[in-house]
Amino acid sequence: MIEPVALNKGTPGEPCPIEAALDVIGTKWTFLIIRDLLIEGTLRFSDLLKGMEGISPKTLSLRLKELEAKGIIGRKVYPEVPPRVEYTLTERGRQLEGIFIELKRFGLTLAEK
Amino acid sequence: MIEPVALNKGTPGEPCPIEAALDVIGTKWTFLIIRDLLIEGTLRFSDLLKGMEGISPKTLSLRLKELEAKGIIGRKVYPEVPPRVEYTLTERGRQLEGIFIELKRFGLTLAEK
DNA sequence: CGGCATCCAATCGGATACTG
DNA sequence: CAGTATCCGATTGGATGCCG
Numbered sequence: 001m002i003e004p005v006a007l008n009k010g011t012p013g014e015p016c017p018i019e020a021a022l023d024v025i026g027t028k029w030t031f032l033i034i035r036d037l038l039i040e041g042t043l044r045f046s047d048l049l050k051g052m053e054g055i056s057p058k059t060l061s062l063r064l065k066e067l068e069a070k071g072i073i074g075r076k077v078y079p080e081v082p083p084r085v086e087y088t089l090t091e092r093g094r095q096l097e098g099i100f101i102e103l104k105r106f107g108l109t110l111a112e113k
Numbered sequence: 114m115i116e117p118v119a120l121n122k123g124t125p126g127e128p129c130p131i132e133a134a135l136d137v138i139g140t141k142w143t144f145l146i147i148r149d150l151l152i153e154g155t156l157r158f159s160d161l162l163k164g165m166e167g168i169s170p171k172t173l174s175l176r177l178k179e180l181e182a183k184g185i186i187g188r189k190v191y192p193e194v195p196p197r198v199e200y201t202l203t204e205r206g207r208q209l210e211g212i213f214i215e216l217k218r219f220g221l222t223l224a225e226k
Numbered sequence: 227c228g229g230c231a232t233c234c235a236a237t238c239g240g241a242t243a244c245t246g
Numbered sequence: 247c248a249g250t251a252t253c254c255g256a257t258t259g260g261a262t263g264c265c266g
Contacts, residue, residue, distance in 0.1 A: 057249065168259090
């Protein structure tokens with residue numbers, strides 16, 4: 001049985017869990033970075049750059065560092081020449097999959113007439 | 114049985130449904146407006162204003178008009194003095210509930226140690 | 227009450243150039 | 247390749263004042 005989840009802002013004095021979630025992933029680029037990592041599993045910096053239409057290296061770098069600091073993604077550097085850096089979701093980051101499934105579900109309803 | 118949803122960016126040449134969804138609800142204030150309407154059902158302008166810490170009337174007004182134009186919320190004006198305006202989710206807007214349930218679920222996992 | 231108009235500050239983010 | 251540094255334009259959004 002699926003545990004029902006009632007929407008609310010949290011108990012009085014407590015932070016709203018929906019806001020807490022949005023503090024972690026609540027911007028456009030952050031969503032798209034996580035989307036790509038959920039789909040591909042592991043990606044290099046340049047692959048992320050190519051996969052997201054319109055993002056600049058600077059912005060991608062900033063968002064990746066934020067997500068790493070929040071424990072959503074991991075960063076692994078391979079000491080090679082040329083350098084290689086791979087990004088993956090952490091266990092916590094993979095908990096975000098349900099949100100993206102629902103986003104896709106909703107996005108598909110938009111395409112219906 | 115729940116239909117499985119595979120994450121992907123959509124078929125080649127097609128828009129990514131996740132991006133389509135984010136185009137509709139992808140900003141901080143937009144999320145919080147919909148959250149409040151999902152919880153409360155119907156809200157007046159001033160109630161939305163009070164429910165969201167930090168938003169200004171101008172910003173709220175702009176976001177509400179965007180959401181109305183996208184068919185997510187409905188706006189009803191009562192010709193009274195003083196005027197009363199109520200906002201509710203449309204049928205399309207209520208389709209967003211699954212996203213918020215998953216956001217809450219994730220937000221609660223953040224609180225766990 | 228529920229806005230809109232104006233002004234302005236802060237943040238976001240792209241373009242370009244450079245480096246280990 | 248994987249960034250960082252600088253510059254600058256665009257966007258967001260708060261403060262204030264006015265109005266039906």
